[in-house]
Amino acid sequence: MDSSHKRPYYAVIFTSVKKLDVQGYDEMAARMETLSRKQSGFLGQHSVRESSGLGITVSYWQSEEDIAAWKANVEHQIAQDRGKSDWYEGYEVRVCKVEREHSFGSLQCE
Amino acid sequence: MDSSHKRPYYAVIFTSVKKLDVQGYDEMAARMETLSRKQSGFLGQHSVRESSGLGITVSYWQSEEDIAAWKANVEHQIAQDRGKSDWYEGYEVRVCKVEREHSFGSLQCE
Numbered sequence: 001m002d003s004s005h006k007r008p009y010y011a012v013i014f015t016s017v018k019k020l021d022v023q024g025y026d027e028m029a030a031r032m033e034t035l036s037r038k039q040s041g042f043l044g045q046h047s048v049r050e051s052s053g054l055g056i057t058v059s060y061w062q063s064e065e066d067i068a069a070w071k072a073n074v075e076h077q078i079a080q081d082r083g084k085s086d087w088y089e090g091y092e093v094r095v096c097k098v099e100r101e102h103s104f105g106s107l108q109c110e
Numbered sequence: 111m112d113s114s115h116k117r118p119y120y121a122v123i124f125t126s127v128k129k130l131d132v133q134g135y136d137e138m139a140a141r142m143e144t145l146s147r148k149q150s151g152f153l154g155q156h157s158v159r160e161s162s163g164l165g166i167t168v169s170y171w172q173s174e175e176d177i178a179a180w181k182a183n184v185e186h187q188i189a190q191d192r193g194k195s196d197w198y199e200g201y202e203v204r205v206c207k208v209e210r211e212h213s214f215g216s217l218q219c220e
Contacts (some may be wrong), residue, residue, distance in 0.1 A: 011206050013168055017217050046125050046167045048158040054217075056158045056166040058123055064209070083214075090215025096121050096206035099174070104193075105169060105200025106115050107127050107164075 005043050005062070006081075009098050012067055014057045016091035018049065025087050028079050035075060041066025047109075053089070067095060115153050115172070119208050122177055124167045124199035126149050135139065138189050145185060151176025155218075163199070170208075177205060 018025065036042055040061035049055030061067045070076060083091070128135065144151055159165030171177045174199035180186060193201070 009205060010209075011121075013121060013123065015168070015216075015217060046164070046166060048160050048164055050158050050160065054156070054158055056168060057154060058125070058168075088215060090213065090217045092211065092213040092217060094121060094211040097203045097209055097210045099120075099202040099207055101153060101202065102204040103200065105127075105198060107125060107200045107202060 005060070007098060007100075008013055009073060010061045010064060011096045011098055012051075012059045012061065013096060014059070014091060015094075016057075017089040018053045018087060020053060022087050024082075026071050026080065031033060032076060032079055034069060035073065039066065039070045039073070042070070063075045064095065073104060115170070119153060120171045121206045121208055122169045122171065123206060124169070124201060126165050126167075127199040127210060128163045128165060128197060129162060132197050133190075136190065138197075142186060144185060145183065147179060148156075149176065149180045149183070151168055154181070155200045174205065185188055185203060 026098060033047075034044065036045070043060040045057065045059040047055070047057040060072065061070070071080075137198075143155065143157075146155070146169065153170035155166070155167065155169040156166040160214060179192075
């Protein structure tokens with residue numbers, strides 16, 4: 001995440017619990033990350049998942065319209081459907097407006 | 111995180127890279143979680159850290175004033191100082207206003 005982006009910009013917080021021993025998840029996650037990076041307005045992403053299954057992915061976007069366009073992407077919609085049927089015990093999605101920020105040192109970030 | 115909270119409410123996204131083999135970190139993190147839960151306006155928290163050191167903690171608050179009060183808490187300020195001197199390679203903090211949300215299934219959440 002390049003911190004030089006001008007506000008307003010937006011964060012999508014995706015908090016999820018993944019089922020254990022699911023098929024095809026890692027390939028889907030990698031494909032969705034590749035696809036999202038090509039979307040208009042994509043600014044960056046951080047993603048962490050523990051072996052327990054709990055994960056948080058935060059992606060950053062220039063506008064709410066960019067977020068809506070990514071949500072409506074056809075391949076992403078197929079992944080969203082499989083997420084509900086096959087991969088996740090549950091998830092929460094929050095679309096947020098970044099009001100202010102500060103940082104220290106550097107992250108290995110994307 | 112109880113999803114019944116009325117908007118507006120706020121998310122603090124804390125993305126960090128922890129140094130390896132640090133002393134006292136786990137005790138501090140547990141103490142800060144206990145303290146934050148007692149703060150006015152605290153709504154919930156999700157926290158994930160990978161063995162690589164990358165972690166994301168998202169805490170939810172009723173107002174920006176509640177967030178400012180927690181940041182100014184004396185014991186929390188000591189922890190923030192030790193975070194910079196001892197524990198973190200780097201971190202980013204973003205204060206965000208939750209615009210909308212949706213969910214599926216259930217999380218093991220707090």
